[in-house]
Amino acid sequence: MNVLVLGATGYIGSAVVDRLVHAGHRVTAVSRSAAGAALPTGVVAVPGDLQDPQAIAALVTDDIDAVVHTAAPLGEAELPLIDALADALAGSGRPLLWTSGVWVLGRTGDTPADEDSPVAPIAITGPRARIEARVLAAAERDVRAVVVRPGVVHGRGVGIPAMLVDWARTLGHGRWVGGATSPRWPLVDVEDLAELYVLASTGASAGTVLHGIAEPGVPAEALARAAATGAGVEPTAVAWPEAEAAADLGAPFAEALGLDQVVTAERARALGWVPTRPSAVDDLATGSYARVTA
Missing domain, CATH: 3.90.25 (UDP-galactose 4-epimerase; domain 1)
Structure with a gap:
């Protein structure tokens, strides 16, 4: 696959790029600093402003097999970006993986939250519940839309x-x-989390929420x-x-x-994800x- 990674030089994004390359995939890396970043050999670096949705969507050429968003949250500005990418991917069945986070679940108490638990966002998550819903709605347009919710990453x-x-x-x-x-x-180690993105890009079903949780x-x-x-x-x-x-x-x-x-990750593990x-x-x-x- 040729994977377009948004936020490719960030904490999660750089690990995802490394794992995709290790798995034999091609990567087109997009971030504000991508052109000058130290990226693995063979990665195509493309500078891009995620607050310019049409410019980012224009990068989704026929040669791009999947889009993975790992960039820092932009709040409401993510909604037009999701719409533009959904337009670019509509009818193709290609994956669109979007990074969210488990804080959208709110306080769980002693009952573990799984991928089907209702959300109860805390203040710092902003419009993340709406963002997740907008991503998952792209599945209705034949986009393999997947939301990944990492835990606290180490x-x-x-x-x-x-x-x-x-x-x-x-x-x-x-x-x-x-x-x-x-x-x-x-919690989840960033290397284990990156492997989940690789698995999800090839195996997760449309409209799926995956928890990236090792502990x-x-x-x-x-x-x-x-x-x-x-x-x-x-x-x-x-x-x-x-x-x-x-x-x-x-x-x-x-x-x-x-x-x-307390958050579990049964659906991620069902894909064959085994944190090590x-x-x-x-x-x-x-x-x-x-x-x-x-």
């Missing part, structure tokens, strides 16, 4: 977990957002302690009340970090984050 020493390491290094101990009871985070619900306190270990400080952690965190981080982000979720990378706790304590801070 790996390569970056992402939200890197913030936990920075806090630990600054404070001398770990810290998580919440109260006396630690929230739980669904359904890891206590944020455990992650914070592991981050302290990785930072080389006292391997303890304390709660940071959400109201206090909101003053520094903004209320929407603080709410997201304090969100208690180290756990987030191990990655923070002795893996990619420890190497970064060493």
Whole structure:
């Protein structure tokens, strides 16, 4: 396949590009910085502004077999982009994979949320529920539309977990957002997640939602302690009340970090997806984050 990857130089996008190339696919990489980015040999780099939907849709030539959107959320601006790509792909049966996230599910409590659970978006997700619905509606136009909802992504020493390491290094101990009871985070290694995109591009059915979750619900306190270990400080952690965190981080982000979720990925695993990378706790304590801070 020749896969058009939007947001190809970002955290998730760069891993997806790597895995697609490793699997033998051709890649056309699109991002604002794609032309000057360090991309794998053979990848065609194309600069593009995702807020210019018609220009992006014009890249969907007959030679493009699938479109994968991994770029940072643009809010309402994603809706016209989805429409333009759906127009370009209509009637072809070609895949359109769109990245969302599990925060759209809201607080789950002790009942695990699966791909069929109702959404209850929190503030930071903005119009993401509408965006997902618009993507999935493209299936009615013979587009193999698929929404991928990653959990909190770790790996390569970056992402939200890197913030936990920075806090630990600054404070001398770990810290998580919440109260006396630690929230739980669904997690996935970025390399495992990238393999799910490759599987979905070739095997997921139209109108499908897939959860990219390797660990359904890891206590944020455990992650914070592991981050302290990785930072080389006292391997303890304390709660940071959400109201206090909101003053520094903004209320929407603080709410997201304090969100208690347990999320499963049965449909992704039914595709044959088997995450194999180290756990987030191990990655923070002795893996990619420890190497970064060493």
